[in-house]
Amino acid sequence: MDKMKLRRQILHARSGLDEKSINEGARSIRETLLDQPWVQMAGLVAAYWSIGQEPRTHGLVFALWKHGATVILPVLRPDKDLDWAVYDGPDSLAPGPYGIMEPVDTRRGVDTIRTAALVLAPALAVDPSNGVRLGRGGGSYDRALARVGPNVPVVALLHEGELIKGVPADPHDVPVRQVATPSGLLTQLG
Numbered sequence: 001m002d003k004m005k006l007r008r009q010i011l012h013a014r015s016g017l018d019e020k021s022i023n024e025g026a027r028s029i030r031e032t033l034l035d036q037p038w039v040q041m042a043g044l045v046a047a048y049w050s051i052g053q054e055p056r057t058h059g060l061v062f063a064l065w066k067h068g069a070t071v072i073l074p075v076l077r078p079d080k081d082l083d084w085a086v087y088d089g090p091d092s093l094a095p096g097p098y099g100i101m102e103p104v105d106t107r108r109g110v111d112t113i114r115t116a117a118l119v120l121a122p123a124l125a126v127d128p129s130n131g132v133r134l135g136r137g138g139g140s141y142d143r144a145l146a147r148v149g150p151n152v153p154v155v156a157l158l159h160e161g162e163l164i165k166g167v168p169a170d171p172h173d174v175p176v177r178q179v180a181t182p183s184g185l186l187t188q189l190g
């Protein structure tokens with residue numbers, strides 16, 4: 001299996017998802033995650049603001065913030081590494097380059113993710129047998145996740161059908177330990 005081919009296949013499947021199923025999936029993922037004590041206890045959460053047909057994170061980010069967590073969101077740098085800035089409610093976001101919503105807060109630096117107690121990561125697919133994660137092809141999260149300690153939960157968010165055995169892996173690919181889908185949470189991968 002080739003990464004580019006798998007990305008195309010998943011993006012094609014995602015393009016067929018309707019609003020209703022995306023919103024239902026998002027609600028289910030949000031409820032599953034908010035039920036976990038280790039999510040409730042996380043003081044600093046590195047999340048992301050979903051775009052397009054990604055599993056939707058907007059309600060989850062809002063709920064984590066309401067609950068009292070400090071939520072940081074990525075800001076894509078020109079070199080494709082991820083800077084981080086604090087989400088402080090719906091008014092704290094503005095469209096950045098490419099139209100992606102970004103916090104208006106000051107950039108805290110690429111190392112900010114080192115202090116996160118919980119990381120939510122976007123993915124196109126994850127291999128359930130080893131946690132290998134397929135991203136959009138920029139390698140941004142491989143760089144960011146390399147800075148996260150081994151005991152920090154890293155959860156990739158997926159639609160149904162995106163847990164795929166045999167996701168191709170390169171040496172730089174950083175696996176995830178957990179996956180949240182609308183049907184539940186898969187833990188202790190790899």
Ligand SMILES: Nc1ncnc2c1ncn2[C@@H]1O[C@H](COP(=O)(O)OP(=O)(O)O)[C@@H](O)[C@H]1O
Binds near residue numbers: 140
């Ligand atoms: N730690 C890293 N430092 C520098 N560049 C990296 C790093 N990890 C990945 N990359 C770059 O990102 C590119 C895309 O990585 P890939 O794993 O294919 O994308 P994705 O993880 O988004 O699916 C790699 O070819 C590599 O050039």
Ligand SMILES: [Mg+2]
Binds near residue numbers: 135139
């Ligand atoms: Mg990768």
